[in-house]
Amino acid sequence: MTPRHLLSVADLGLEGIDEVLRLADTFVEVGRRPIPRVPALRGKTVVSVFFEDSTRTRLSFEAAAKRLSADVMTFTGSSSSLNKGESLRDTVLTLEAMGVDAFVVRHSCAGVPAQVAGWLEGARAAGGAGGSGASVVNAGDGAHEHPTQALLDCFTISRERERRFGHSPARPAVLSGLRIAIVGDIRHSRVARSNVIAFSTLGATVTLVAPPTLLPPSLSGWPVEVSQDIDAVVAKSDVVYLLRLQSERMNEQFLPSLREYTATFGLTGERARLLGPSALVMHPGPVRRGIEIAAEVADSPISVITAQVANGVAVRMAVLYLLLGSGAPVGA
Amino acid sequence: MGQRERTLVSPVGGVFRGRAVVMDAEDVRRATWRIAHEILEHNRGAANLVLVGLQTGGVWIASALAEVVRAVSATDVPVGALDVAYYRDDIGLRPVLPVAATEIPVDLGGAVVVLCDDVLFTGRTVRAALNALSDLGRPAVVQLAVMVDRGHRELPIRPDYVGKNLPTRRLEMVDVSPEGVVLGDIVGPESEAI
Numbered sequence: 001m002t003p004r005h006l007l008s009v010a011d012l013g014l015e016g017i018d019e020v021l022r023l024a025d026t027f028v029e030v031g032r033r034p035i036p037r038v039p040a041l042r043g044k045t046v047v048s049v050f051f052e053d054s055t056r057t058r059l060s061f062e063a064a065a066k067r068l069s070a071d072v073m074t075f076t077g078s079s080s081s082l083n084k085g086e087s088l089r090d091t092v093l094t095l096e097a098m099g100v101d102a103f104v105v106r107h108s109c110a111g112v113p114a115q116v117a118g119w120l121e122g123a124r125a126a127g128g129a130g131g132s133g134a135s136v137v138n139a140g141d142g143a144h145e146h147p148t149q150a151l152l153d154c155f156t157i158s159r160e161r162e163r164r165f166g167h168s169p170a171r172p173a174v175l176s177g178l179r180i181a182i183v184g185d186i187r188h189s190r191v192a193r194s195n196v197i198a199f200s201t202l203g204a205t206v207t208l209v210a211p212p213t214l215l216p217p218s219l220s221g222w223p224v225e226v227s228q229d230i231d232a233v234v235a236k237s238d239v240v241y242l243l244r245l246q247s248e249r250m251n252e253q254f255l256p257s258l259r260e261y262t263a264t265f266g267l268t269g270e271r272a273r274l275l276g277p278s279a280l281v282m283h284p285g286p287v288r289r290g291i292e293i294a295a296e297v298a299d300s301p302i303s304v305i306t307a308q309v310a311n312g313v314a315v316r317m318a319v320l321y322l323l324l325g326s327g328a329p330v331g332a
Numbered sequence: 333m334g335q336r337e338r339t340l341v342s343p344v345g346g347v348f349r350g351r352a353v354v355m356d357a358e359d360v361r362r363a364t365w366r367i368a369h370e371i372l373e374h375n376r377g378a379a380n381l382v383l384v385g386l387q388t389g390g391v392w393i394a395s396a397l398a399e400v401v402r403a404v405s406a407t408d409v410p411v412g413a414l415d416v417a418y419y420r421d422d423i424g425l426r427p428v429l430p431v432a433a434t435e436i437p438v439d440l441g442g443a444v445v446v447l448c449d450d451v452l453f454t455g456r457t458v459r460a461a462l463n464a465l466s467d468l469g470r471p472a473v474v475q476l477a478v479m480v481d482r483g484h485r486e487l488p489i490r491p492d493y494v495g496k497n498l499p500t501r502r503l504e505m506v507d508v509s510p511e512g513v514v515l516g517d518i519v520g521p522e523s524e525a526i
Contacts, residue, residue: 026415026433035467038418068418325423 005117005136006319009147009194014201018172021155023318024311028159030067031314040325041070044101049092049116050139051077051107056285056309057139057149061104064316068325073100088112089119096120101324102135110144110190113137135323143188143249149284150194152315154202156308157239157280165278176203181233183209183265184243184292187216188250191284192243196224209233211265213254230265235274241282242267242292262291272297280304346520348505354498355513360479363495364393367477368400370493375444378407380472382443386461387415387432389450389508393479396510397448412436414447419460440469446493450508452478455489479508 006012012020030038046065048058058074065072075095082091092103103120105113117136124133140146158174161167170176180199186192186208199206200223207225208215219226227233234240245261255261262268267281272294275281281293281303289295298305355363372378378401385394391413398409417423417430447461458476465474477493482500500506500515507514 023430026417026430029433029435030418033468037467039463040418040423321418325428 004121004133004323005113005138006147006323007114007117007136007138008145009150009198009201012147012151014172017151017154017198017201018174020151020315020318020322021158021174023321024151024155024314025159027067027314027317027321028311030317031310037067037069039069040321041065041068044068044070044324045073045099046070046102046104046320046324047073047075047095047100048104048139049075049077049095049106051112052140054106054140056312057106057146058104060309060312061137061139061148061316061320063313064320065102067313068317068320070101070320070324088116092116092119093123096123096134100134102137102320104137104139105141106139107141110142112141113139114141137319137323140190142190143193144190145194146190146284147194147198148312148316148319149191150198151319152308152312153195153241153282153284154198155315156282156304156311158202159311160280160304160307161238161278167278173201173203175199178204178238179207179236180204180239180241181207181209181230181237182241182243183230183233183267185214185245186210186243187214187254188246189243195241196222200224204239207233207237209265211255211261231271231274234267234271235276237279238276239280239282240267240275243284244286244288245291258291266291267293267297269294269296272300272302275302282308285309346518348507348516349519350507350514350516352515353512354480354506354515355496357511360495360508360510360512363479364396365400367493367495368397368404371397371446371475371477372401372405374475374492375473378405378409380442380444381407382410382412382436382438382440382445382471384412384414384436384445384447384461384465386447386449386457387413387430387434390448392510393450393477394446394448397446397477410438412438414461414464416457416460416464419464421456421460434464434468436468440465440471443469443471444473444475445471446475446477448477450479451506452476452481452489452491452494453484455485455487458489459487480506480513482506 030036048061050058062072103116105116113136120134138145138147158169182192196206207227209227209230283305287298383394383398385391394411398411401409413435415430415432415434417428420428475492478491479495480498481491481494482498484502505516505518
């Protein structure tokens, strides 16, 4: 792996994830200060390059960069020279020539962040203009991966369990022995892919719950169990992780109807009563209330959805600091 | 002569090999007592006093000073821990990772803050600590207590309370613990990086 980029959560390995989570603890403390900002990345420039709609991820990364005192630039695909016919590669190299230290990239196609990293590495190897060796952070690429979401989810599970129930985790595999159910649209979900890797790396047992149409065409090599019986799975899970139905990516008929989906796979109020006393309910957002999760469940104390968002800033600070500031190699 | 050998944590790395015991446990205890009394004398008591140890070497010193203050003046002084990694001026020049989270239990506005550290060397850590403190509040006074002042300052910073002034060579290393102060050298693959 290259410590310069964060393209997949698998790049980090167990030790790398643990390092991010421990750093995030220190940034949670920074976030509680009267002035929630440290000068660690003064003089660095972070550009968010988003080719796909996003609220929380882009703002979360930008807040993280600002709290580290980095300069932040925002690039949105829809209002750029791409509309004048410039290639993505030229756009990236143009931005790099302006002195960018990190690219936070989201794209609807899997592999674009890796491609951007490849172009930057190529420019660096060739020397000449640009080639400063900027970092790339994958902020979600197609149905491939969303590594910082997985990191903030691991952080939220481990720290919320510690805060609420006093379960201080054994490090570094802080999710050892936990049973985590990921429910819903696995097929279109990069969050599911990154989380399956991260949860199982940290020692959890992952069960996917989805209708067969919303599972990926092949699950070979995935360290998961699969079930269609949500009631049985919910009753014995420590964490129930719900995914949004990604209707915008559904170009064929995956479901008979939304109502039937909610009845069969949604976390309704009735179903939530099957949960154990120390179970947590999570969702990466944006939440479609009344479809994958009932409003009353999303707003109940067992839901840590807002904690996920709050922790997202601290975890992204940790990632940016590791890539740009620490001078330390990330992961194994 | 105690030969202590241990692996150092970041940012230095390498292995410390002790050469001379400069203070023993009893000396450290006496210095702690004297510094605590000096702090109380200088500030005319323990009112508004907050002892802040720098992670990690200064944290036990802050606690030890607080214990003496408690014994002498029957006052429970708040003790904090400050990690200055994100304020260092050598970020990007070498691995800089925090060792533990900052923990300041009280509002620092108007407080008499005594920063505590084991060794005062270039003064750059203290500079970083002063900047960090100003993000956490606005103390009335900030003072500096160190167990060992080894010289080689690179910034206009001086301690208010010193356990021992110890002339050193630049490449030497000083190890401070409740068991004593040892002067030695760093040996190992990373020793050239300092």
